[in-house]
Amino acid sequence: MKKNSNDDFIQSLLTNRSRQDPLDSLKLFAQFVGSWEWNGFDYLDDGTRIPTMGKWIFEWVLNGNAIQDVFIFEDPHNKTNQLSFVEYGTTIRFPINDGKTWKAVWVGPMNGVVRIFNAKVIGTEIVLEAKNEKGDIIHWIFSEITESNFHWRGEYSSNGGESWILYEELDAKRKD
DSSP, rough: OOOHHHHHHHHHHHHHHSSSSGGGHHHHHHOOOOOEEEEEEETTSOEEEEEEEEEEEEETTTTEEEEEEEEEOTTTOOOSSSOOOEEEEEEEEEGGGGGTEEEEEEETTTEEEEEEEEEEETTTOOOOEEEEEOOOOEEEESSSSOSEEEEEEEEEETTTTSSEEEEEEEEEEOOO
């Protein structure tokens, strides 16, 4: 039986594990590899808090040189029996400068968004920084990280980082 080209693609993209002895530079995001479920909130400009939920799956890719995720943001208000998504996107992350910083590229096709982040550790948090379509600085921040949980928040600043506005946050729990 002829092998499906999709199988070749998946096998080439995914890596069963990191390199034999993963470099310290790869450990920052390696701790997230696996499947997670999350619940959170979106915050509107008027202060309204909207419940959100979804899944987040992290895997080693590209011969163990990067970590990619699939971020599934489900619509908890969906009143039909069909799946409804607000976003179904992906981020690929890879270390630079011996792992002191990382690059991360987010692709959110359902909302037409591509963002390139610089990521680094600040204190006990992992902070990814980019600019949004309005030119505001945005931060995506991983915090309170354990083997089975983490907190994530998205914030933006319209005044060059003098003050920050929280627009999204979630709490994730490991599934596997």
